Amino acid sequence: MRFFQICFMVLCLCACQPKEYTLHLVGDSTMADKENPEFNPEFGWGQVLPEFFDGNVTIVNHAKNGRSTKSFIEEGRWQQVMDDLNAGDYVFIQFGHNDQKTNKPERYTNAYSSYRANLEKMITEVKAADATPIIFSSIVRRNFNGSGVLEDTHGAYPFVARTIAKEMNVPFIDLQVSSEKLVNELGDEPSKALYLWVPADTNDYFPKGKQDNTHFSKQGAQAMCQLALDEMKKYRFNFLNHLKK
Template sequence: MKNLFRRILAVYSLLALSAFTPPPGKITVYLIGDSTMSIKQVKAYPETGWGMPFAYFFDETVTVDNRAQNGRSTRTFIEEKRWQPVADKLQEGDYVFIQFGHNDEVPTKKSYTTEPEFKANLIRFITESRAKKATPVLITPVARRKFDAAGKIEETHTVYSELVRTVAADYKTPLIDLDKQSQQLLQQVGVENSKLLFLQLAPDEHPNYPEGKDDNTHFNELGARRMAEIVLANIKSLKLELADRIVKPEIVK
């Protein structure tokens, strides 16, 4: 009888242990990129990088560390030693979201990066992240607001977005095609309504911009949130482990 009791107790103990799932460990999601992603100074408001609202989508196990900087390309981000501190701090389970292209692709900018350099830099971000057992995620550069005379959205990152897609495929890296999907959003809302997503201000409408602003690259708070929501949807569709850490909406009873 005692042996039977011991066996039953052992079975229940094993079942209890198998049913127990330890809570997920804390991780950091690093954002590296340019001004469309970066944290803005108060003097720039209502300009908002999409990385700002993105930080509030996750539970307490996730820290979003936004290292994106205005005007940076893959090359200048590395040369200014902005990448190395990230690589040094990476821990197993962390993520690195990589979105460049706006400043890499313009030959007249000091930040210009040739196509081979751009690919090599993306590959470096991937390999050095994986060396620390972190997960790199490539993101194509978010679309600019540019429509033709017929009201059709125009592609402005053709070459460099395709380079990101190629590297993602070659290195089997999760890809968020923000360029294509943000174009789809802008086309859906249309020529006039899409202005509501960007830093479009009339003179004296905001104290930070007394002369007004006509900016079709940088977002206001609404635009930043819509872009962040696209990224969030992709985290879910890609079935990244990070998706399990998204804040669950509270059910009102």
């Protein structure tokens, strides 16, 4: 009888222990960790993601500046993700900014062929490892024209990512749409605060200043991260139970 009581107590203790989750982030500079964060005003949204979770969620940020699906795979970075992956993990996949660069053959992929094939490869391999892939569209560039209209810069890539996610039955987080809405609501001038707009002689990291409509300030990274989390809540992922209140 004593043996069964001990077994029951052990089972109860195990059941009460919060489940731990690992999120692997795969993408480009808009997601990546930046060097010298105590001085560098540039942040990726994946860099600030750990701030939103308690200690039961581990975030492994594999994202790197300047990478496309092609270069990420060819440099062996994707294989490293797969080597680190365990059953039950999640993989956030966000590419497009660099896949579209036709002047950089080491990065460029055609949206309808090689970009599509690379995303399909990633999804298939993550599923085969009993992990969960989540596809993200790219975040909008702050690209207002002379009439104050925010123009698209990503072409077919978000559409292809959305299509693949639907066809392969994986979650799709449309940051292209949600970030475009946010930037439009703020407008041309106020939206600069979300991006890497640094006046000259105000920051030692960029003493000459910086006008960058692709990458984010810490405020911008936090805002984009919140958009991602809001979109993910639609899927009710279990790891979201560990968001800080």
